[in-house]
Amino acid sequence: MRGRHLLNPLLLSPLSYPRPPFARLDARGASRRAVAEPPAGTRRVPLSESDVGISRFASALPGFRGALKQRYSDFVVHEVALDGSLVRLTSFDLPDDECVDVKEGDVDEAQALESFRLLCGDADCEALMGFLERVSEGGDSDVSPIILSADADKAHRSEVHDFFKRNFGYLITDTIEHRDGIQRCIRVRLKPGPRERRDAGGRGRNRKGTGNLGWRDDMAFDSRRSTTWPHHLGKFLRFHLYKENKDTQEALGKIGNMLGLQPRSFGFAGTKDKRAVTTQQVTLFKMQASRLVNLNRKLVGIKVGDFSYVKEGLVLGQLMGNRFTITLRSVVVESEDVIKAAVDGLIKNGFINYYGLQRFGSGSVPTHLVGAALLKGEWRNAVRMILDPREGECDNINKVRECYREHGDVCMALQNFPRYLITERAILQRLKKYPGNYLQAIMAIPRTLRLMYVHSYQSYLWNHAASMRVEKYGISRVVEGDLVYKKKSPFEEGAVKVTSEVDGHTESSEMNTSCAQLLFRELLIMHLSCR
Structure with a gap:
């Protein structure tokens, strides 16, 4: 259940997407179909629910129509933290225990990078940020x-x-000759030998002699903070991010630009819908809350607050779920009895736990197609799909995409792509340095975004598997092979039961959640091996 967007119980779709054909759950009304291979190439029509495996209904009751997400404020999402608490924005106050004394020689990196931008220009500043x-x-x-x-x-x-x-x-500079043999350039490199900041608790991969710093390979956080940090504070600042009509990456990109941070600096449990009002937890390594709270005056449609210091940063999947508050408008129905029957059916029968359309992106190339290309090692195809023109994007950006597709001019595209296109710019920066190396280009994408593409393909498989399960067995009974939560509350994490039928009786054996995840990975591998 965790991190999974649920299909609207009333089975309504955003107006821009066509409603799939009505499907009954009994054997007479169902036609079996296999899990489809995602079609290759750029789509020129809006993604429909049937494209991503959403094809069954939880009941055969008559439906009704309405407008979903007519306004972004009609879709409100609150993250549910691991402790079961609802994430809300309630305070802009600084933590009581914030008293970070910065020594005289310490660096405020954001201010330093902004000074460097004024001194040397945007291009050199981008190069320095990438180097750091x-x-x-x-x-x-x-x-x-x-x-x-x-x-x-x-x-x-x-x-x-x-x-x-x-x-x-910890860096040294010298002057060298330009390749033309006439002009001079400044070279920037690491100072040889142990760096002062390492001894003070710096973090990084493959570091030697750093002691027990608690580094995990699945954590991708920025380590370039002040060398002095009070021992009584947790090393991560946790805050609540409130945003309106912006996706998570765009919101964090704006905050990162103001702080001089790369996108990978932020830790979060999951991306939230763009056309919505959402609140979620985010973490930053060794960041003072006072620096973030001052951004609230400048941010539009974004607010940060509820600051605290914690020992560990967030990674993808560290949440219990999301709570959705949905407003339906312009409802068209024959009578109120139809709505009452739909609500009663929802209470009695529940719903099919599909991943919704938002899981597959809003562009003309759904994210699960990119994920499929990554899983097959088709790096160039994945890059092409990310950079190709998209339906619904503004004309200026699509002209840049068209020009790049025709001429492959990396420098031109970099100059004209806006900074909020984090993925596209990261790919182009790497292609500029390593022309033709599409694997390097993919690895330049922030890790959370790379995982998002693969998770999208997993969601695609899940939807098809769920539809086949409902088509074959309905939803009224447990059958052999089902995974069933053994829980006391809707959000409780705990044991999972695998059911099996022995002599007509149902037995169950407990297994932990990681085993359930392993079973799903096996399903993913089985599907890939059948190509």
């Missing part, structure tokens, strides 16, 4: 130096050297 990101990921020998733009002004070069001495003590 690679520093946070790899060991000393894994990070190649960067070369800043050619600079004939010796006085300006001196300013740049001084800037790095003042703000980034």
